[in-house]
Amino acid sequence: MNTKTKNPSKQRKRNYKAPLHAKRKLLVAPIDKKLFEKVGKKKITVRKGDTVKILRGNHKGKSGIVEKVDYDNVKVFIKDIVNKNTRGQEKLIPFVASNLIITNLFLEDSRRIKKTKESTNVVK
16 A cells, blocks of 8 residues: 555554555465466456465465455465464464465456456457
């Protein structure tokens, strides 16, 4: 988001209180080079069903399918990448979308297919 202040707490506050259409822009992840040739876009919004690879953190290099996208907290949850809490329950780990790379798109949504086809026609 475009911020006018250098104060981190004000920047976080602006992100937390942002409207959904602004938070959607924070849920954008880069696309793998092989997939970029098919789609024609460098970045796209992460969606449930996409296959992603983790680029940062303790789980770097692991990949999985997106289980849930949390628009309120601007986090992405990946299937089978869990953390055990003190009570022994397994909880999905939240990831920031910019720390992921999309390796395969979920294309059962007609609007998303339309966007990718339009972009591939421009590339040709």
